[in-house]
Amino acid sequence: MQIALFTLLLPVASAFVTPAAIWGNSCVRANRDIYCLGGVQQGPTISNKIYHLDISTSWETSSPPWTDISIDGTDNVGLYSAFAGAATLSDHNSILVNGGAISTNLQDIANTTAVFDTRTNTWSRPGMSGTSMLPSRYHHSLVSDDQGRTWIWGGQSVNEYFNTWAVIDTTAWTVSYPNIVGAPAPRVQHTATLVPEGKIIITGGLTYTRNVTDPTGGNILNPVSMADILLFDPSTAKWTNLTAGGNIPAPRRDHSAVLSHDSSSLVVFGGGDPMSDNSNMNDVFVLNLSSLLWSSPSISNMPPPPRKSHQETDERKFNLAAILVKNQMLVMFGYDSDGNAFNDLHILDTSSWTWDTHYRINDDPKSTEPASSSNDSNKSNVLGGQSALISTALWGSIVAATFLVLIRSIFRMDPRSSEQVLPAALVISQKPDIEQEDIVHKPNEHEADGYA
Numbered sequence: 001m002q003i004a005l006f007t008l009l010l011p012v013a014s015a016f017v018t019p020a021a022i023w024g025n026s027c028v029r030a031n032r033d034i035y036c037l038g039g040v041q042q043g044p045t046i047s048n049k050i051y052h053l054d055i056s057t058s059w060e061t062s063s064p065p066w067t068d069i070s071i072d073g074t075d076n077v078g079l080y081s082a083f084a085g086a087a088t089l090s091d092h093n094s095i096l097v098n099g100g101a102i103s104t105n106l107q108d109i110a111n112t113t114a115v116f117d118t119r120t121n122t123w124s125r126p127g128m129s130g131t132s133m134l135p136s137r138y139h140h141s142l143v144s145d146d147q148g149r150t151w152i153w154g155g156q157s158v159n160e161y162f163n164t165w166a167v168i169d170t171t172a173w174t175v176s177y178p179n180i181v182g183a184p185a186p187r188v189q190h191t192a193t194l195v196p197e198g199k200i201i202i203t204g205g206l207t208y209t210r211n212v213t214d215p216t217g218g219n220i221l222n223p224v225s226m227a228d229i230l231l232f233d234p235s236t237a238k239w240t241n242l243t244a245g246g247n248i249p250a251p252r253r254d255h256s257a258v259l260s261h262d263s264s265s266l267v268v269f270g271g272g273d274p275m276s277d278n279s280n281m282n283d284v285f286v287l288n289l290s291s292l293l294w295s296s297p298s299i300s301n302m303p304p305p306p307r308k309s310h311q312e313t314d315e316r317k318f319n320l321a322a323i324l325v326k327n328q329m330l331v332m333f334g335y336d337s338d339g340n341a342f343n344d345l346h347i348l349d350t351s352s353w354t355w356d357t358h359y360r361i362n363d364d365p366k367s368t369e370p371a372s373s374s375n376d377s378n379k380s381n382v383l384g385g386q387s388a389l390i391s392t393a394l395w396g397s398i399v400a401a402t403f404l405v406l407i408r409s410i411f412r413m414d415p416r417s418s419e420q421v422l423p424a425a426l427v428i429s430q431k432p433d434i435e436q437e438d439i440v441h442k443p444n445e446h447e448a449d450g451y452a
């Protein structure tokens, strides 16, 4: 009895684990750590798992040093959710989790906001004014800016789809709902990425429209061409339709999109075919943010298996997470066509375009280059000209949205090819602070790093 009690009191945090195979979890970076929260485990059951990965040491993809820091508790909201939205706040220590499904049949959707403090590994739920309009939703996107705001967009509830913004000001813990003209159609399973000048780029997914000729009010979910890029500028509260060219990726949902290390491009990996239950992708595309041209780099070594969608009754499940650390894009978790979830981790080196098995903390050739001038941020570029709002885009690591789609929805291609092309070929601003992002710093030096 005494031995048993002693065992319970032993610290367990240092023991490395093989994570459970999970999909629909939220993976974000905070400081020199990656956290993957919640999701769905085989069963299926909604998971309360929190996995932690140290990115301040080097390791092999065959044995990433995951630790399990899951917390049991009676207050489960925020602890158990799947397909939620998550983003690290501008303090780099707190992870905000909003919404998500709290039952696997997707009939119970949360509108709660919980904060995981990575310094204490504890959850809290901030009391916030203005939450009464906060919709319950999943398949939405969260982006934190450098002013303490988290921008929530898109997603769906049981039978509702959203195209409105909710903005959580985490400095005052208030929620506001900017009323923005020219809003695009409601969208799910897209990506949202913070890009230079604090703008937000949205790609892919499915748009929702109501079938006006259907007396029962049926839904139509339309795949979105990857040529149709949405840009939102929080500083002007304006949407812009961009049209990309080049080697345009196939339409996809629940792909991942990360801003490149030099902030010049968006790197997209994988995703599921919006038109098919069983077709998934493990391809890589790069969107040059200056020219708005897509290209497909030729990549050495074997890519990870496609994170395939899976049909189970009338649901499809797919998830993958991707986070960029310097030039290394970490791809993890997901679901395959045989009904098995992944617990693996893969690394794409975006400087050599190689699928790599080593995570290296110090192999970044760019780290020896002189830091780019912060004055560059005043240069005009294709994303919409001059702005004083300097991005902290390094924290905008994008975790792929997660999805579940109603199979009975009718898909229809909508190329919408007539959209406006913005003037191109101007220089996009460099992200001035990225070179300060040096993961060999001790975490406790971080708050003095001066990211803002």
Ligand SMILES: *[C@@H]1O[C@H](CO)[C@@H](O)[C@H](O)[C@H]1NC(C)=O
Residues within 6 Å of the ligand: 111, 112, 113, 131, 132, 133, 134, 135, 136
């Ligand atoms: C959730 O939504 C309900 C209305 O459906 C609202 O009364 C409540 O305040 C919201 N709660 C949160 C935490 O947003």
Ligand SMILES: *[C@@H]1O[C@H](CO)[C@@H](O)[C@H](O)[C@H]1NC(C)=O
Residues within 6 Å of the ligand: 182, 183, 184, 185, 239, 240, 241, 416, 419
């Ligand atoms: C973008 O295009 C859509 C149609 O595809 C339109 O409804 C919307 O108003 C456009 N938005 C802007 C800001 O031009």
Ligand SMILES: *[C@@H]1O[C@H](CO)[C@@H](O)[C@H](O)[C@H]1NC(C)=O
Residues within 6 Å of the ligand: 211, 212, 213, 214, 215, 218, 219, 220, 410, 412
């Ligand atoms: C809309 O609903 C009508 C009536 O049910 C149906 O015939 C039609 O195929 C639907 N259109 C689409 C695009 O789903």
Ligand SMILES: *[C@@H]1O[C@H](CO)[C@@H](O)[C@H](O)[C@H]1NC(C)=O
Residues within 6 Å of the ligand: 373, 374, 375
């Ligand atoms: C950036 O601009 C400031 C003045 O605004 C100037 O003092 C500084 O030298 C410039 N830096 C570079 C690298 O050009």
Ligand SMILES: *[C@@H]1O[C@H](CO)[C@@H](O)[C@H](O)[C@H]1NC(C)=O
Residues within 6 Å of the ligand: 375, 378, 387, 388
């Ligand atoms: C950049 O733009 C901001 C705001 O317009 C201005 O305050 C700043 O002086 C500019 N910096 C340079 C180097 O031009």
Ligand SMILES: *[C@@H]1O[C@H](CO)[C@@H](O)[C@H](O)[C@H]1NC(C)=O
Residues within 6 Å of the ligand: 264, 288, 289, 290, 291, 425, 426
């Ligand atoms: C992106 O486009 C710009 C403008 O066309 C070009 O100068 C730059 O070389 C391109 N970047 C890459 C990596 O191809």
